[in-house]
Amino acid sequence: MAKSYAEINEKIKKGTAVVLTAEEVAELSRTLSPKEIAQKVDVVTTGTFGAMCSSGAFINFGHANPPIRMEKIELNGVRVSGGLAAVDTYIGATDCNPERPAYGGAHIIEDLINGKDILLEAWGKGTDCYPRKHIKTVINKDTVNEAILYNPRNAYQNYNVATNTTDQLKYTYMGTLLPRMRNASYSTAGELSPLINDPECRTIGLGTRIFLGGTEGYVTWNGTQFHSTKEVNEYGIPTSNARTIAVIGDLKNMSSEYLRAAYYEKYGISLFVGIGIPIPILDEDLARKVSIRNEQIETTIVDYGNGNQILGKTNYAALHSGEIEIKGQKVRTAPVSSLAKAREIAAMLKKRIAGGHFQLTEPVRPMPTNTGLKSLLETKPEN
Structure with a gap:
């Protein structure tokens, strides 16, 4: 039987809601069906902590x-x-x-x-x-007077794996890539990642209350470069960067534990942002989506040294193992985001919801569908 936001929030208020992190429900899915999970679980918490360059703050002096x-x-x-x-x-x-x-x-x-x-x-x-x-x-x-974090593009739904086939070092926003595929980097939290657990954004839209930078924040719009028409795997997960969200929150109440500056050598500055999104388990379909496991989440391997050529695909279980295979070559992997922080955020959000301190909000506008991504065309201006 389907649940409503009001029913789940009433359970949260009473302290009877069953709340699990995305990792916990992924493990539970090994023994329970989506129908059983939908009956048992009310909310699943997600988390990510990675570099999100499209971020910033409004200040009134x-x-x-x-x-x-x-x-x-x-x-x-x-x-x-x-x-x-x-x-x-x-x-x-x-x-x-x-x-x-x-x-x-x-x-x-x-x-x-x-x-x-x-x-x-x-x-x-x-x-x-x-x-x-x-x-x-x-x-x-x-x-x-005001200090407002407003980030136009955060929490990418999946992202490419970066490697480098050339003979030179490459300095990128995915970190330093060694020559001849001696390393590969990735940035998504896998089964903990917010938009991977709700791939069609059924519960994530304008007005969704989230964990942002250590305090409460909100989704304000679909993020820039939002792309809903990417290739998906058999589990409905895009196999490269796709949807994004725009978010807002009170900077004065945030913590540098979850909002931290970074400098990438010969690339530039970025901001590591901590985001956690609760997914209400309204029905069996959502229970199935949040049950996704790392081995079921594929992503695309891209050659950042040679024109962004696609070299193949892998999954997050392989990436987390520390080694993947690319065209017959064993390649060492390392994240450029923090899985430990993502787990911390999901656990903190779980604690707040289970303790009755964080209610869920139903989106007032859903995310767009059937959206593509345009490239910048170079045209000569008229004289």
Whole structure:
């Protein structure tokens, strides 16, 4: 029999809801059918903690006296957006000062979370209502009005495995790739990954309450580069990067345990983001989806050194073993995300729900279907 959000939330309120992590329900599926799991389990928690470059934060500094319309803004020497009215900015995680490329937007975000002072310097042309032309001062999370994490593209549903067939080192967002396929890197949490456990986004949509960076957050939209028409395997899982989500949360309440800056050598800056999404087990179909195991989740192996050529497929059980085979060659594997943190997030979310401290929200708008992905076309502008 199907369950409703209201019925599950009532169980959560009473402390009687049965909550399992995605790893626990995957193991349970070895002995129970989807129908039995649907009858027994109310919520399954997921988790991921990996580099998510398409992240950032909106900040409102408040007005100075006399006021300034900030048109050029730097935080700790890093140029950030000056295109948001008078005293607002958006800090992109990958923003940086080219002269100091190992420190950037993600580090500013982490410094703000940790209560550190940030040097703000801003310039404007001066207007009748905003006469000031320059300001230099110090801010922190207690002095600003709002600090809102808003990430346009997070929590990829599956992702490619990266390797390198050339004779040169390759420095990428998937880490440093050694020549002649001496290593391969991957970034998804496998059976713990949020969008893999609900591959059609039946319960993940606009308004879904999630764990984000150590506090509660929400899904605000489908993420950029959302792609629902990718090839899927026999279990309905896309075999490479597909759907994404846009998320929002109060940066002031987050923790650098779950939101952390990173620098990739000769590539640049990124932000590691911790996300956990609860999946309500409304029916047998969802029970079947959350029962997916690492050996059933395939992904595509891509040559990042030679034009993104596809070299084959593998699964997450093989990736987690530390070695896969590519065209007859044994290749060492390593994650560029943290499985330990993903497990920690799923367990923490489980504890909050089971303790009655985290209610589920039904999406007010579902994710789109039958969406493709466009590439940038290079055309000559007209004279």
